Amino acid sequence: MNKLVPLLLRLAPLLLILVCAALLAFLLQRGLGTFSPALLFGNVPPLKALLGQEPVWDGLWPACAGTLCLVLLTQALSLIPGLGCGIYLAEYASPNKASIINLSMDILAGTPSIVMGLFGFTLIVFLRKTFLPDANTSLLLSAACLSLLVLPVIVSTSCEALRALPQELRITAAALGMKKAAIVYKLLLPQASRGIAAGLILALARAGEDTAVIMLTGAVANAGLPAGLFDKFEALPFAIYYTCGEYQNAEELARGFGAALLLLLLSVLLVLTAHFLQRRYLRHRQGYHATGRSC
Amino acid sequence: MQLAVLVENFSLAFADGAILKNINFSAPSQGISVLVGRSGSGKTTLLRSLNRLNETLGDTTFSGRIRLDLGAGLEDIYPQKQGKAPRPVNEIRRLVGMVFQSPHVLPLSIAENIAMPLRVVRKLRSDEITERLEQCLNRVGLWEEVKHRLDSCAEHLSGGQKQRLCLARALALDPTLLLLDEPTASLDVHAQASIEELLVHLSERYPIVLVSHNPRQASRLARQLTVMEDGKIVENFCQNLPTPQVISELLKEHNTNELMA
Numbered sequence: 001m002n003k004l005v006p007l008l009l010r011l012a013p014l015l016l017i018l019v020c021a022a023l024l025a026f027l028l029q030r031g032l033g034t035f036s037p038a039l040l041f042g043n044v045p046p047l048k049a050l051l052g053q054e055p056v057w058d059g060l061w062p063a064c065a066g067t068l069c070l071v072l073l074t075q076a077l078s079l080i081p082g083l084g085c086g087i088y089l090a091e092y093a094s095p096n097k098a099s100i101i102n103l104s105m106d107i108l109a110g111t112p113s114i115v116m117g118l119f120g121f122t123l124i125v126f127l128r129k130t131f132l133p134d135a136n137t138s139l140l141l142s143a144a145c146l147s148l149l150v151l152p153v154i155v156s157t158s159c160e161a162l163r164a165l166p167q168e169l170r171i172t173a174a175a176l177g178m179k180k181a182a183i184v185y186k187l188l189l190p191q192a193s194r195g196i197a198a199g200l201i202l203a204l205a206r207a208g209e210d211t212a213v214i215m216l217t218g219a220v221a222n223a224g225l226p227a228g229l230f231d232k233f234e235a236l237p238f239a240i241y242y243t244c245g246e247y248q249n250a251e252e253l254a255r256g257f258g259a260a261l262l263l264l265l266l267s268v269l270l271v272l273t274a275h276f277l278q279r280r281y282l283r284h285r286q287g288y289h290a291t292g293r294s295c
Numbered sequence: 296m297q298l299a300v301l302v303e304n305f306s307l308a309f310a311d312g313a314i315l316k317n318i319n320f321s322a323p324s325q326g327i328s329v330l331v332g333r334s335g336s337g338k339t340t341l342l343r344s345l346n347r348l349n350e351t352l353g354d355t356t357f358s359g360r361i362r363l364d365l366g367a368g369l370e371d372i373y374p375q376k377q378g379k380a381p382r383p384v385n386e387i388r389r390l391v392g393m394v395f396q397s398p399h400v401l402p403l404s405i406a407e408n409i410a411m412p413l414r415v416v417r418k419l420r421s422d423e424i425t426e427r428l429e430q431c432l433n434r435v436g437l438w439e440e441v442k443h444r445l446d447s448c449a450e451h452l453s454g455g456q457k458q459r460l461c462l463a464r465a466l467a468l469d470p471t472l473l474l475l476d477e478p479t480a481s482l483d484v485h486a487q488a489s490i491e492e493l494l495v496h497l498s499e500r501y502p503i504v505l506v507s508h509n510p511r512q513a514s515r516l517a518r519q520l521t522v523m524e525d526g527k528i529v530e531n532f533c534q535n536l537p538t539p540q541v542i543s544e545l546l547k548e549h550n551t552n553e554l555m556a
Contacts, residue, residue, distance in 0.1 A: 168395070168397075168399050169399075169401070169402075170351060171348065171351055171352070171395075171399070172395070172399040172401065173401070173412075174348060174351045174385075174388060175346060175348055175388055175393040175395075176388065176389065176412040176416060176464070176465075176468065177385045177386065177387075177388040177389025177390075177412070177416045177468060178385065178412065178415055178416055179385050182415050182416075186411065186415050187401065187411075191402060
Protein backbone atom coordinates (compact mmCIF):
# COMPACT_ATOMS: atom_id res chain seq x y z
CA MET A 1 0.00 0.00 0.00
CA ASN A 2 2.88 2.34 0.91
CA LYS A 3 4.40 1.85 -2.54
CA LEU A 4 1.13 1.69 -4.45
CA VAL A 5 -0.14 5.15 -3.46
CA PRO A 6 2.97 7.09 -4.63
CA LEU A 7 2.94 5.02 -7.83
CA LEU A 8 -0.71 5.90 -8.49
CA LEU A 9 0.01 9.55 -7.70
CA ARG A 10 2.75 9.52 -10.34
CA LEU A 11 0.56 7.71 -12.85
CA ALA A 12 -2.36 10.14 -12.50
CA PRO A 13 -0.63 13.19 -14.07
CA LEU A 14 0.99 10.90 -16.64
CA LEU A 15 -2.47 9.68 -17.65
CA LEU A 16 -3.67 13.27 -17.96
CA ILE A 17 -0.76 14.18 -20.23
CA LEU A 18 -1.28 11.03 -22.32
CA VAL A 19 -5.00 11.75 -22.81
CA CYS A 20 -4.28 15.37 -23.80
CA ALA A 21 -1.51 14.28 -26.17
CA ALA A 22 -3.71 11.58 -27.73
CA LEU A 23 -6.57 14.05 -28.24
CA LEU A 24 -4.28 16.64 -29.78
CA ALA A 25 -2.59 14.06 -32.01
CA PHE A 26 -5.97 12.75 -33.20
CA LEU A 27 -7.23 16.26 -33.97
CA LEU A 28 -4.00 17.20 -35.74
CA GLN A 29 -4.02 14.00 -37.79
CA ARG A 30 -7.63 14.44 -38.89
CA GLY A 31 -7.85 18.21 -39.10
CA LEU A 32 -4.41 19.58 -40.01
CA GLY A 33 -4.78 18.52 -43.65
CA THR A 34 -7.72 20.87 -44.08
CA PHE A 35 -5.82 23.89 -42.72
CA SER A 36 -5.63 26.45 -45.51
CA PRO A 37 -7.09 29.89 -46.16
CA ALA A 38 -9.98 28.11 -47.87
CA LEU A 39 -11.04 26.50 -44.54
CA LEU A 40 -11.58 29.96 -43.11
CA PHE A 41 -12.61 32.02 -46.12
CA GLY A 42 -13.78 29.57 -48.80
CA ASN A 43 -13.36 31.14 -52.23
CA VAL A 44 -13.37 34.72 -50.96
CA PRO A 45 -10.03 36.63 -50.87
CA PRO A 46 -8.92 36.71 -47.19
CA LEU A 47 -8.51 40.51 -47.00
CA LYS A 48 -11.98 41.13 -48.38
CA ALA A 49 -13.42 38.57 -45.97
CA LEU A 50 -11.59 40.08 -42.98
CA LEU A 51 -12.78 43.57 -43.88
CA GLY A 52 -16.31 42.27 -44.33
CA GLN A 53 -16.42 43.49 -47.95
CA GLU A 54 -17.53 40.10 -49.26
CA PRO A 55 -19.64 37.55 -47.34
CA VAL A 56 -18.12 34.12 -46.60
CA TRP A 57 -20.62 31.26 -47.08
CA ASP A 58 -18.39 28.20 -47.28
CA GLY A 59 -15.67 29.02 -44.75
CA LEU A 60 -15.38 29.11 -40.97
CA TRP A 61 -14.42 32.78 -40.63
CA PRO A 62 -17.98 33.93 -39.66
CA ALA A 63 -18.10 31.15 -37.03
CA CYS A 64 -14.70 32.27 -35.66
CA ALA A 65 -15.86 35.89 -35.48
CA GLY A 66 -19.17 34.79 -33.92
CA THR A 67 -17.40 32.72 -31.25
CA LEU A 68 -15.05 35.59 -30.47
CA CYS A 69 -17.97 38.05 -30.12
CA LEU A 70 -19.93 35.56 -28.03
CA VAL A 71 -17.03 34.89 -25.66
CA LEU A 72 -16.21 38.58 -25.18
CA LEU A 73 -19.87 39.53 -24.68
CA THR A 74 -20.34 36.69 -22.19
CA GLN A 75 -17.26 37.85 -20.29
CA ALA A 76 -18.49 41.45 -20.30
CA LEU A 77 -21.91 40.40 -18.96
CA SER A 78 -20.61 38.05 -16.26
CA LEU A 79 -17.49 39.90 -15.10
CA ILE A 80 -19.03 42.60 -12.88
CA PRO A 81 -21.75 40.46 -11.21
CA GLY A 82 -19.39 37.48 -10.85
CA LEU A 83 -16.52 39.45 -9.39
CA GLY A 84 -18.86 41.55 -7.24
CA CYS A 85 -20.51 38.45 -5.80
CA GLY A 86 -17.12 36.82 -5.17
CA ILE A 87 -15.85 39.92 -3.33
CA TYR A 88 -19.05 40.18 -1.29
CA LEU A 89 -18.89 36.50 -0.33
CA ALA A 90 -15.23 36.65 0.71
CA GLU A 91 -15.09 40.02 2.44
CA TYR A 92 -18.52 41.25 3.49
CA ALA A 93 -21.12 38.47 3.77
CA SER A 94 -22.19 37.16 7.18
CA PRO A 95 -22.11 33.34 7.50
CA ASN A 96 -25.91 33.18 7.00
CA LYS A 97 -25.89 35.29 3.85
CA ALA A 98 -22.84 33.41 2.57
CA SER A 99 -24.60 30.06 2.93
CA ILE A 100 -27.65 31.33 0.98
CA ILE A 101 -25.44 32.70 -1.82
CA ASN A 102 -23.36 29.50 -1.89
CA LEU A 103 -26.52 27.40 -2.19
CA SER A 104 -27.72 29.54 -5.12
CA MET A 105 -24.32 29.23 -6.79
CA ASP A 106 -24.31 25.44 -6.29
CA ILE A 107 -27.74 25.20 -7.94
CA LEU A 108 -26.61 27.40 -10.83
CA ALA A 109 -23.36 25.44 -11.23
CA GLY A 110 -25.29 22.15 -11.28
CA THR A 111 -27.71 23.30 -13.99
CA PRO A 112 -27.06 21.40 -17.25
CA SER A 113 -26.28 23.74 -20.14
CA ILE A 114 -29.21 22.38 -22.20
CA VAL A 115 -31.55 23.50 -19.39
CA MET A 116 -29.96 26.94 -19.52
CA GLY A 117 -30.55 26.97 -23.27
CA LEU A 118 -34.19 25.99 -22.74
CA PHE A 119 -34.51 28.74 -20.15
CA GLY A 120 -33.28 31.30 -22.71
CA PHE A 121 -35.59 29.90 -25.38
CA THR A 122 -38.61 29.95 -23.00
CA LEU A 123 -37.73 33.50 -21.99
CA ILE A 124 -37.88 34.62 -25.62
CA VAL A 125 -41.21 32.84 -26.13
CA PHE A 126 -42.56 34.58 -23.02
CA LEU A 127 -41.26 37.98 -24.16
CA ARG A 128 -42.76 37.54 -27.63
CA LYS A 129 -46.16 36.77 -26.11
CA THR A 130 -46.05 39.64 -23.62
CA PHE A 131 -43.88 42.77 -23.82
CA LEU A 132 -41.69 42.32 -26.92
CA PRO A 133 -43.48 40.73 -29.89
CA ASP A 134 -40.37 41.24 -32.06
CA ALA A 135 -37.96 39.55 -29.64
CA ASN A 136 -35.98 36.69 -31.14
CA THR A 137 -33.09 34.41 -30.34
CA SER A 138 -29.86 36.33 -30.80
CA LEU A 139 -26.21 36.85 -29.88
CA LEU A 140 -27.21 38.83 -26.78
CA LEU A 141 -29.57 36.09 -25.54
CA SER A 142 -26.88 33.42 -26.06
CA ALA A 143 -24.30 35.53 -24.22
CA ALA A 144 -26.75 36.24 -21.37
CA CYS A 145 -27.53 32.52 -20.92
CA LEU A 146 -23.84 31.60 -21.16
CA SER A 147 -22.96 34.27 -18.60
CA LEU A 148 -25.40 32.60 -16.17
CA LEU A 149 -23.63 29.34 -16.88
CA VAL A 150 -20.12 30.71 -16.22
CA LEU A 151 -21.12 32.94 -13.29
CA PRO A 152 -20.50 30.27 -10.58
CA VAL A 153 -16.97 29.69 -11.92
CA ILE A 154 -16.10 33.39 -11.64
CA VAL A 155 -17.80 33.75 -8.23
CA SER A 156 -16.14 30.74 -6.65
CA THR A 157 -12.64 31.35 -8.04
CA SER A 158 -12.61 35.05 -7.12
CA CYS A 159 -14.01 34.26 -3.65
CA GLU A 160 -11.42 31.52 -3.07
CA ALA A 161 -8.58 33.72 -4.39
CA LEU A 162 -9.51 36.43 -1.88
CA ARG A 163 -10.00 33.99 1.01
CA ALA A 164 -6.60 32.44 0.33
CA LEU A 165 -4.84 35.75 1.05
CA PRO A 166 -3.28 35.88 4.53
CA GLN A 167 -5.39 37.54 7.21
CA GLU A 168 -2.35 39.61 8.22
CA LEU A 169 -2.68 41.62 4.99
CA ARG A 170 -6.13 42.83 6.08
CA ILE A 171 -4.96 43.54 9.64
CA THR A 172 -1.85 45.41 8.46
CA ALA A 173 -3.83 47.56 6.05
CA ALA A 174 -6.51 48.27 8.68
CA ALA A 175 -3.78 49.26 11.17
CA LEU A 176 -2.51 51.77 8.60
CA GLY A 177 -5.90 53.48 8.60
CA MET A 178 -7.16 52.12 5.29
CA LYS A 179 -10.94 51.82 4.97
CA LYS A 180 -12.46 48.43 4.19
CA ALA A 181 -13.24 49.40 0.59
CA ALA A 182 -9.67 50.65 0.04
CA ILE A 183 -8.26 47.46 1.55
CA VAL A 184 -10.32 45.36 -0.84
CA TYR A 185 -9.78 47.38 -4.02
CA LYS A 186 -6.25 48.71 -3.55
CA LEU A 187 -4.63 45.74 -1.84
CA LEU A 188 -6.59 42.49 -1.79
CA LEU A 189 -7.94 42.47 -5.36
CA PRO A 190 -4.53 43.14 -6.97
CA GLN A 191 -3.01 40.43 -4.77
CA ALA A 192 -5.74 37.97 -5.71
CA SER A 193 -5.54 38.88 -9.40
CA ARG A 194 -3.77 35.63 -10.34
CA GLY A 195 -6.56 33.49 -8.92
CA ILE A 196 -9.27 35.75 -10.30
CA ALA A 197 -7.66 35.71 -13.75
CA ALA A 198 -7.55 31.91 -13.60
CA GLY A 199 -11.32 31.92 -13.00
CA LEU A 200 -11.93 34.33 -15.86
CA ILE A 201 -9.84 32.17 -18.20
CA LEU A 202 -11.84 29.09 -17.15
CA ALA A 203 -15.06 31.01 -17.80
CA LEU A 204 -13.70 32.12 -21.16
CA ALA A 205 -12.97 28.56 -22.19
CA ARG A 206 -16.37 27.35 -20.92
CA ALA A 207 -18.18 30.04 -22.91
CA GLY A 208 -16.17 29.23 -26.03
CA GLU A 209 -16.95 25.53 -26.09
CA ASP A 210 -20.60 25.35 -25.09
CA THR A 211 -22.99 24.19 -27.80
CA ALA A 212 -26.20 23.26 -25.99
CA VAL A 213 -26.98 26.81 -24.87
CA ILE A 214 -26.28 28.56 -28.17
CA MET A 215 -28.11 26.07 -30.40
CA LEU A 216 -31.36 27.00 -28.62
CA THR A 217 -30.72 30.70 -28.22
CA GLY A 218 -29.34 32.14 -31.44
CA ALA A 219 -26.62 30.14 -33.24
CA VAL A 220 -27.41 29.09 -36.81
CA ALA A 221 -25.47 27.37 -39.59
CA ASN A 222 -25.42 30.25 -42.08
CA ALA A 223 -25.70 33.79 -40.79
CA GLY A 224 -22.47 35.37 -42.00
CA LEU A 225 -20.50 37.69 -39.76
CA PRO A 226 -22.33 38.75 -36.57
CA ALA A 227 -24.35 41.81 -37.58
CA GLY A 228 -25.46 42.99 -34.16
CA LEU A 229 -26.47 42.05 -30.62
CA PHE A 230 -30.04 41.21 -31.68
CA ASP A 231 -29.11 39.12 -34.72
CA LYS A 232 -28.43 35.45 -35.13
CA PHE A 233 -24.82 34.39 -35.45
CA GLU A 234 -22.51 31.52 -36.32
CA ALA A 235 -20.23 29.86 -33.78
CA LEU A 236 -17.46 27.27 -34.04
CA PRO A 237 -18.92 24.71 -31.59
CA PHE A 238 -22.22 24.82 -33.42
CA ALA A 239 -20.40 24.52 -36.79
CA ILE A 240 -18.62 21.39 -35.49
CA TYR A 241 -21.86 19.92 -34.15
CA TYR A 242 -23.72 20.72 -37.36
CA THR A 243 -20.97 19.36 -39.64
CA CYS A 244 -20.66 16.13 -37.65
CA GLY A 245 -24.42 15.59 -37.82
CA GLU A 246 -24.99 16.56 -41.46
CA TYR A 247 -21.80 15.72 -43.39
CA GLN A 248 -22.25 14.18 -46.82
CA ASN A 249 -18.70 13.08 -47.63
CA ALA A 250 -15.22 12.57 -46.13
CA GLU A 251 -14.15 16.08 -47.16
CA GLU A 252 -16.95 17.70 -45.14
CA LEU A 253 -16.10 15.52 -42.11
CA ALA A 254 -12.45 16.59 -42.39
CA ARG A 255 -13.65 20.22 -42.36
CA GLY A 256 -15.43 19.41 -39.08
CA PHE A 257 -12.12 18.23 -37.59
CA GLY A 258 -10.50 21.37 -39.01
CA ALA A 259 -13.13 23.44 -37.19
CA ALA A 260 -12.44 21.55 -33.94
CA LEU A 261 -8.72 22.27 -34.29
CA LEU A 262 -9.52 25.90 -35.03
CA LEU A 263 -11.67 26.15 -31.88
CA LEU A 264 -8.82 24.67 -29.87
CA LEU A 265 -6.39 27.21 -31.33
CA LEU A 266 -8.82 30.06 -30.68
CA SER A 267 -9.17 28.96 -27.03
CA VAL A 268 -5.39 28.72 -26.66
CA LEU A 269 -5.03 32.19 -28.20
CA LEU A 270 -7.61 33.68 -25.79
CA VAL A 271 -5.98 32.00 -22.79
CA LEU A 272 -2.50 33.19 -23.83
CA THR A 273 -3.82 36.73 -24.33
CA ALA A 274 -5.38 36.64 -20.87
CA HIS A 275 -2.08 35.39 -19.37
CA PHE A 276 -0.16 38.11 -21.21
CA LEU A 277 -2.50 40.85 -19.95
CA GLN A 278 -2.30 39.47 -16.41
CA ARG A 279 1.52 39.40 -16.49
CA ARG A 280 1.65 42.95 -17.81
CA TYR A 281 -0.70 44.04 -15.05
CA LEU A 282 1.38 42.34 -12.35
CA ARG A 283 4.59 43.80 -13.77
CA HIS A 284 3.02 47.24 -13.57
CA ARG A 285 1.58 46.69 -10.10
CA GLN A 286 4.32 44.98 -8.12
CA GLY A 287 7.96 45.42 -7.31
CA TYR A 288 10.39 43.52 -9.49
CA HIS A 289 13.82 42.08 -9.16
CA ALA A 290 16.39 42.37 -11.87
CA THR A 291 15.31 38.87 -12.87
CA GLY A 292 11.83 40.17 -13.58
CA ARG A 293 10.13 37.88 -11.07
CA SER A 294 7.17 39.30 -9.22
CA CYS A 295 6.90 39.49 -5.43
CA MET B 296 2.51 64.05 34.14
CA GLN B 297 1.03 64.49 30.67
CA LEU B 298 -0.65 61.33 29.43
CA ALA B 299 -0.80 59.85 25.94
CA VAL B 300 -3.04 56.92 26.92
CA LEU B 301 -5.65 56.59 29.64
CA VAL B 302 -7.57 53.34 29.99
CA GLU B 303 -10.35 53.27 32.62
CA ASN B 304 -12.27 50.18 33.73
CA PHE B 305 -11.93 48.72 30.24
CA SER B 306 -13.15 45.19 29.52
CA LEU B 307 -13.27 43.50 26.15
CA ALA B 308 -14.74 40.20 25.04
CA PHE B 309 -14.80 38.23 21.81
CA ALA B 310 -17.63 35.84 21.00
CA ASP B 311 -15.77 33.02 22.80
CA GLY B 312 -15.13 34.85 26.06
CA ALA B 313 -13.73 37.84 27.93
CA ILE B 314 -10.08 38.69 27.23
CA LEU B 315 -9.55 41.98 29.08
CA LYS B 316 -11.08 42.39 32.53
CA ASN B 317 -11.51 45.83 34.06
CA ILE B 318 -8.19 47.28 32.90
CA ASN B 319 -6.91 50.55 34.33
CA PHE B 320 -3.76 51.72 32.62
CA SER B 321 -2.04 54.91 31.56
CA ALA B 322 1.01 55.75 29.48
CA PRO B 323 2.99 58.98 29.66
CA SER B 324 3.40 61.18 26.60
CA GLN B 325 7.14 60.59 26.60
CA GLY B 326 9.18 57.41 26.80
CA ILE B 327 8.40 53.76 26.35
CA SER B 328 5.69 52.05 28.39
CA VAL B 329 6.29 48.32 28.38
CA LEU B 330 3.61 45.66 28.86
CA VAL B 331 4.94 42.28 29.97
CA GLY B 332 3.17 39.05 30.74
CA ARG B 333 3.05 35.41 29.76
CA SER B 334 1.40 34.21 26.55
CA GLY B 335 -2.36 34.62 26.70
CA SER B 336 -2.22 37.28 29.40
CA GLY B 337 -3.96 39.83 27.15
CA LYS B 338 -0.99 42.11 26.28
CA THR B 339 -1.60 42.09 22.54
CA THR B 340 -5.37 42.46 22.96
CA LEU B 341 -4.82 45.50 25.18
CA LEU B 342 -2.43 46.93 22.60
CA ARG B 343 -4.93 46.31 19.81
CA SER B 344 -7.65 47.95 21.89
CA LEU B 345 -5.65 51.18 21.68
CA ASN B 346 -6.26 51.43 17.94
CA ARG B 347 -9.51 49.40 17.88
CA LEU B 348 -7.83 46.72 15.76
CA ASN B 349 -9.56 43.91 17.68
CA GLU B 350 -12.71 44.82 15.77
CA THR B 351 -11.15 43.51 12.55
CA LEU B 352 -10.73 40.05 14.13
CA GLY B 353 -14.39 39.35 14.92
CA ASP B 354 -17.36 40.53 16.92
CA THR B 355 -16.28 42.26 20.11
CA THR B 356 -18.12 43.80 23.05
CA PHE B 357 -16.54 46.30 25.39
CA SER B 358 -17.22 48.38 28.49
CA GLY B 359 -15.27 51.23 30.04
CA ARG B 360 -13.34 53.88 28.18
CA ILE B 361 -10.04 54.46 26.47
CA ARG B 362 -8.79 57.99 25.87
CA LEU B 363 -5.78 58.86 23.74
CA ASP B 364 -3.98 62.08 23.01
CA LEU B 365 -4.28 62.20 19.23
CA GLY B 366 -3.00 65.75 18.98
CA ALA B 367 -5.78 67.67 20.73
CA GLY B 368 -5.66 66.41 24.31
CA LEU B 369 -7.18 63.18 25.60
CA GLU B 370 -10.23 62.05 23.63
CA ASP B 371 -12.40 58.95 23.66
CA ILE B 372 -11.72 56.42 20.93
CA TYR B 373 -14.70 54.17 21.76
CA PRO B 374 -18.29 55.48 21.62
CA GLN B 375 -19.65 56.48 25.02
CA LYS B 376 -23.28 56.94 26.10
CA GLN B 377 -22.66 60.61 26.67
CA GLY B 378 -20.27 63.05 25.08
CA LYS B 379 -18.82 63.60 21.65
CA ALA B 380 -18.71 60.76 19.14
CA PRO B 381 -15.16 59.46 18.59
CA ARG B 382 -13.22 60.08 15.39
CA PRO B 383 -13.78 57.61 12.53
CA VAL B 384 -11.98 54.37 13.32
CA ASN B 385 -9.69 54.53 10.26
CA GLU B 386 -8.51 57.99 11.34
CA ILE B 387 -7.76 56.69 14.85
CA ARG B 388 -5.75 53.83 13.35
CA ARG B 389 -3.85 56.20 11.08
CA LEU B 390 -2.91 58.35 14.08
CA VAL B 391 -1.86 55.35 16.15
CA GLY B 392 1.01 53.66 14.29
CA MET B 393 1.39 49.95 14.89
CA VAL B 394 4.23 47.50 14.29
CA PHE B 395 3.60 43.78 14.66
CA GLN B 396 5.56 40.87 16.06
CA SER B 397 6.57 39.46 12.69
CA PRO B 398 7.32 42.18 10.13
CA HIS B 399 4.10 42.60 8.14
CA VAL B 400 5.44 44.11 4.92
CA LEU B 401 2.90 44.41 2.14
CA PRO B 402 3.69 42.21 -0.90
CA LEU B 403 4.69 45.28 -2.89
CA SER B 404 7.94 47.07 -3.65
CA ILE B 405 9.90 48.79 -0.88
CA ALA B 406 8.79 52.21 -2.11
CA GLU B 407 5.15 51.17 -2.53
CA ASN B 408 5.02 49.85 1.04
CA ILE B 409 5.29 53.45 2.17
CA ALA B 410 3.80 55.22 -0.85
CA MET B 411 0.57 53.24 -1.15
CA PRO B 412 -0.79 54.05 2.35
CA LEU B 413 0.25 57.68 1.86
CA ARG B 414 -1.60 57.81 -1.45
CA VAL B 415 -4.70 55.99 -0.23
CA VAL B 416 -4.98 57.20 3.37
CA ARG B 417 -3.38 60.66 3.29
CA LYS B 418 -4.15 61.41 -0.39
CA LEU B 419 -0.72 62.99 -0.85
CA ARG B 420 0.69 64.08 -4.21
CA SER B 421 3.52 62.05 -5.74
CA ASP B 422 6.19 64.71 -5.08
CA GLU B 423 5.16 64.85 -1.40
CA ILE B 424 5.24 61.05 -1.25
CA THR B 425 8.76 60.92 -2.74
CA GLU B 426 9.99 63.47 -0.20
CA ARG B 427 8.38 61.68 2.73
CA LEU B 428 9.63 58.29 1.54
CA GLU B 429 13.27 59.39 1.77
CA GLN B 430 12.65 61.20 5.06
CA CYS B 431 11.07 58.20 6.78
CA LEU B 432 13.58 55.66 5.47
CA ASN B 433 16.34 57.96 6.73
CA ARG B 434 14.72 58.16 10.16
CA VAL B 435 14.84 54.40 10.55
CA GLY B 436 18.35 54.19 9.05
CA LEU B 437 17.25 52.24 5.99
CA TRP B 438 17.69 54.80 3.19
CA GLU B 439 21.35 54.09 2.45
CA GLU B 440 20.68 50.34 2.35
CA VAL B 441 17.74 50.46 -0.06
CA LYS B 442 17.97 53.71 -2.02
CA HIS B 443 19.20 51.91 -5.15
CA ARG B 444 16.54 49.22 -5.05
CA LEU B 445 13.36 50.98 -4.01
CA ASP B 446 11.45 49.17 -6.75
CA SER B 447 12.48 45.72 -5.63
CA CYS B 448 10.20 43.51 -3.62
CA ALA B 449 10.01 44.32 0.10
CA GLU B 450 9.58 40.65 0.98
CA HIS B 451 13.21 39.99 0.06
CA LEU B 452 14.64 42.32 2.72
CA SER B 453 16.18 40.80 5.86
CA GLY B 454 14.05 40.48 9.01
CA GLY B 455 15.56 43.57 10.65
CA GLN B 456 15.24 45.62 7.46
CA LYS B 457 11.60 44.57 7.09
CA GLN B 458 10.84 45.64 10.65
CA ARG B 459 12.52 49.01 10.07
CA LEU B 460 10.50 49.39 6.87
CA CYS B 461 7.31 48.72 8.89
CA LEU B 462 8.39 51.39 11.37
CA ALA B 463 9.11 53.83 8.52
CA ARG B 464 5.67 53.09 7.06
CA ALA B 465 4.00 53.82 10.39
CA LEU B 466 6.04 57.03 10.84
CA ALA B 467 5.19 58.23 7.32
CA LEU B 468 1.54 58.54 8.32
CA ASP B 469 2.35 61.13 11.04
CA PRO B 470 1.24 59.10 14.07
CA THR B 471 0.81 60.63 17.52
CA LEU B 472 1.39 57.34 19.33
CA LEU B 473 3.29 54.14 18.44
CA LEU B 474 2.16 50.65 19.42
CA LEU B 475 4.77 47.92 19.10
CA ASP B 476 3.82 44.29 19.56
CA GLU B 477 7.03 42.37 20.40
CA PRO B 478 8.80 44.06 17.47
CA THR B 479 12.08 42.19 17.97
CA ALA B 480 10.69 38.73 18.73
CA SER B 481 11.48 37.32 15.29
CA LEU B 482 14.88 39.02 14.86
CA ASP B 483 18.47 37.97 15.51
CA VAL B 484 20.56 39.61 18.25
CA HIS B 485 22.14 42.27 16.00
CA ALA B 486 18.86 43.30 14.35
CA GLN B 487 17.24 43.33 17.81
CA ALA B 488 19.92 45.73 19.14
CA SER B 489 19.53 47.99 16.11
CA ILE B 490 15.72 48.16 16.51
CA GLU B 491 16.01 48.80 20.25
CA GLU B 492 18.43 51.69 19.60
CA LEU B 493 15.98 53.10 17.07
CA LEU B 494 13.08 52.81 19.55
CA VAL B 495 14.99 54.71 22.21
CA HIS B 496 15.66 57.42 19.64
CA LEU B 497 12.01 57.52 18.51
CA SER B 498 10.71 57.62 22.09
CA GLU B 499 12.12 61.14 22.39
CA ARG B 500 9.49 62.25 19.90
CA TYR B 501 6.63 59.75 20.19
CA PRO B 502 4.94 58.08 23.14
CA ILE B 503 5.45 54.34 22.68
CA VAL B 504 3.54 51.40 24.15
CA LEU B 505 5.57 48.23 23.67
CA VAL B 506 4.64 44.62 24.36
CA SER B 507 7.59 42.43 25.28
CA HIS B 508 8.06 38.90 26.56
CA ASN B 509 11.74 39.50 27.18
CA PRO B 510 12.51 40.70 30.78
CA ARG B 511 15.96 42.01 29.77
CA GLN B 512 14.54 44.07 26.93
CA ALA B 513 11.69 45.30 29.12
CA SER B 514 14.16 46.41 31.76
CA ARG B 515 16.41 48.12 29.18
CA LEU B 516 13.69 50.10 27.44
CA ALA B 517 10.93 50.78 29.97
CA ARG B 518 10.17 54.11 31.48
CA GLN B 519 7.04 52.49 32.87
CA LEU B 520 6.48 48.75 33.26
CA THR B 521 3.13 47.00 33.53
CA VAL B 522 2.69 43.31 34.26
CA MET B 523 -0.40 41.53 32.94
CA GLU B 524 -1.87 38.17 33.85
CA ASP B 525 -5.14 36.57 32.75
CA GLY B 526 -6.51 39.76 31.17
CA LYS B 527 -5.79 41.91 34.21
CA ILE B 528 -3.05 44.28 35.24
CA VAL B 529 -1.31 42.81 38.29
CA GLU B 530 1.66 45.15 38.79
CA ASN B 531 2.56 48.61 37.59
CA PHE B 532 5.98 50.27 38.03
CA CYS B 533 6.46 53.95 37.23
CA GLN B 534 9.54 54.46 39.37
CA ASN B 535 12.23 52.11 40.69
CA LEU B 536 11.82 49.81 37.75
CA PRO B 537 12.60 46.16 38.52
CA THR B 538 15.68 44.34 37.22
CA PRO B 539 15.31 41.59 34.58
CA GLN B 540 15.63 38.93 37.33
CA VAL B 541 12.82 40.54 39.32
CA ILE B 542 10.62 40.77 36.20
CA SER B 543 11.23 37.07 35.50
CA GLU B 544 10.37 36.23 39.11
CA LEU B 545 7.22 38.35 38.89
CA LEU B 546 6.05 36.53 35.79
CA LYS B 547 6.75 33.13 37.38
CA GLU B 548 5.08 34.12 40.63
CA HIS B 549 1.89 35.29 39.00
CA ASN B 550 1.77 32.20 36.87
CA THR B 551 2.19 29.95 39.93
CA ASN B 552 -0.58 31.82 41.78
CA GLU B 553 -2.78 31.35 38.76
CA LEU B 554 -2.11 27.59 38.65
CA MET B 555 -2.76 27.19 42.39
CA ALA B 556 -5.99 29.14 42.13
